[in-house]
Amino acid sequence: MKILLAGGAGYIGSHTSAALLESGHDVVVLDNYDNSSPEAIKRVEKLTGKPVSLYEADATDSKAVFDIMNKEKPDCVIHFAGLKAVGESIKQPLRYYRNNIDTTLTLLECMEKTGCKKIVFSSSATVYGEENPAPCNEEMRKGSCTNPYGWTKSMMEQILQDAAVADPRLTVILLRYFNPIGAHPSGQIGENPRGIPNNLMPYITQVAVGKREKLTVFGGDYDTPDGTCLRDYIHIMDLADGHVKAVEFSQNHKGVEIINLGTGQPYSVLDMVNTFQKENNIRVPYEIGPRRGGDLPVVYADAGKAEKLLGWKAKRNLADMCRDSWRWQKNNPNGYDGLEIEK
Numbered sequence: 652m653k654i655l656l657a658g659g660a661g662y663i664g665s666h667t668s669a670a671l672l673e674s675g676h677d678v679v680v681l682d683n684y685d686n687s688s689p690e691a692i693k694r695v696e697k698l699t700g701k702p703v704s705l706y707e708a709d710a711t712d713s714k715a716v717f718d719i720m721n722k723e724k725p726d727c728v729i730h731f732a733g734l735k736a737v738g739e740s741i742k743q744p745l746r747y748y749r750n751n752i753d754t755t756l757t758l759l760e761c762m763e764k765t766g767c768k769k770i771v772f773s774s775s776a777t778v779y780g781e782e783n784p785a786p787c788n789e790e791m792r793k794g795s796c797t798n799p800y801g802w803t804k805s806m807m808e809q810i811l812q813d814a815a816v817a818d819p820r821l822t823v824i825l826l827r828y829f830n831p832i833g834a835h836p837s838g839q840i841g842e843n844p845r846g847i848p849n850n851l852m853p854y855i856t857q858v859a860v861g862k863r864e865k866l867t868v869f870g871g872d873y874d875t876p877d878g879t880c881l882r883d884y885i886h887i888m889d890l891a892d893g894h895v896k897a898v899e900f901s902q903n904h905k906g907v908e909i910i911n912l913g914t915g916q917p918y919s920v921l922d923m924v925n926t927f928q929k930e931n932n933i934r935v936p937y938e939i940g941p942r943r944g945g946d947l948p949v950v951y952a953d954a955g956k957a958e959k960l961l962g963w964k965a966k967r968n969l970a971d972m973c974r975d976s977w978r979w980q981k982n983n984p985n986g987y988d989g990l991e992i993e994k
C-alpha cells in the first residue's frame with residue numbers, strides 16, 4: 652500500500668515511516684518542518700535502504716495537499732500534522748485551533764476530491780479528561796480537556812466521526828496514544844524537542860547529557876505508591892508498529908474505530924528516573940517540586956481492544972525505552988543538524 656503521512660517528519664511520523672517501509676509499504680511524507688527536520692527522513696531512508704517521497708508543504712494549504720494527493724494517489728492518510736505543546740496551546744489557543752483543525756479539514760477535503768477513503772488519526776489519551784478513571788477504555792464518553800491542545804484533539808475526533816457518518820465509504824481510525832517515549836534502536840532517529848522539553852523523558856535525557864541541571868518531579872504527594880504520578884509509557888517502536896497494523900486493518904474495514912495505543916502498565920515518575928539511571932549507568936539529579944496544573948494522578952490504557960482488533964500488543968518494556976532514549980540523546984546531543992536545542 653501507499654501511505655501519505657502528513658506531519659511525517661516528526662517524532663512519531665519518522666518512526667512510523669521506518670516501520671511502514673520495513674513492512675513493505677510505500678511512504679509519502681508531507682511536512683512544513685514547523686517542529687521537525689528533513690534530516691529525520693533522510694535517516695529513515697538510510698536505515699531502511701528504501702526511498703521516501705518527501706514534500707515540503709503545509710497541510711493547511713489546500714492546493715499543495717490536493718496536488719500531492721492527486722499525483723501520489725495514496726491508499727491511506729495518516730494525520731500526524733499538528734502542534735502539540737500543552738503550555739504553548741494555553742498561551743496561543745488560536746494558533747492551535749487554526750493549525751490543528753485546519754489541517755484536519757484540508758486533508759479530509761482533499762481525500763474527498765481525490766477518492767482516498769482511509770484515514771488514521773493521531774489522537775491522545777488526553778480526550779478521556781479527568782472524568783474517566785484509569786484504565787481508560789474506548790467505550791468511555793470523552794471527558795473535559797484542561798487545555799486548548801486537548802480540545803483540538805477532541806474536536807478533530809468529532810470532525811472525523813461526522814465525516815464518516817456523511818460518507819459511509821470512509822474508514823476513520825482514531826488512535827489514542829498514551830505516553831510515547833524511546834527511539835529507534837539504531838540511535839539514528841528520535842524525539843527532537845525545541846526549547847525546554849515539556850515531557851518527562853526528553854527532560855531526563857537532557858539532564859543526563861548535561862544540558863539541564865536537574866529534573867523537577869512535578870508533585871510527590873499524590874495518592875499513588877511513591878507519591879508521584881502514574882502514566883502508561885509506550886515505546887515509540889511499538890507505537891509505530893501499531894500504526895502499521897491500523898493502516899492494514901483499515902483496508903478491509905468501514906466506519907469509525909477508536910483504538911488506544913498503550914501498554915496497560917502504569918509507571919511512576921520515580922520508576923522512570925530509577926530505571927533510566929540503572930539501565931544507563933548514569934546519574935539524573937532531581938528534586939521533588941510542586942504539582943503541575945492539569946496533571947492527573949493516574950492515567951493508563953485498557954489495551955485490550957488493540958490486541959483484539961489489530962492483533963497488536965506492545966512488546967518493549969521500560970528498560971528498553973530508557974536505553975533507546977539515551978542512545979539517541981547521547982549520539983545526537985543537539986538533535987538533528989540545524990535544529991539546535993535552545994538553552
Ligand code: NAD
Nearest residue numbers: 658661662663683684685686687709710732733735773775
Ligand atoms: P511532532 O511535532 O514531532 O510531529 C508533528 C509534525 O507535524 C511535525 O513534523 C510538524 O512539523 C508537522 N506539522 C505541524 N503542523 C503542520 C502543518 N500545518 N503542515 C504540515 N506539517 C505540520 O509531534 P509527534 O510527537 O510526532 O506527534 C504527532 C502527532 O501525534 C501530533 O498530532 C500529536 O499531537 C499527536 N500526539 C503526540 C503525542 C506525544 O506524546 N508525542 C501524544 C498524543 C498525540
Ligand code: UD1
Nearest residue numbers: 737775777849850851854867868869880882920943945946
Ligand atoms: C502530556 C500532556 C498530554 C499530551 C502528552 C504528550 C499535560 C497535562 N498533558 O501528558 O496532553 O498528550 O504530554 O505530549 O501536559 N513530569 C515531571 N517533570 C517534568 C515533566 C513531566 O515530573 O519535567 C511528570 C508529569 O507530572 C507527569 C509525567 O511526568 O506525571 C509525564 O509527563 P509528560 O511527559 O508531560 O506527559 P503527560 O503529562 O502524561
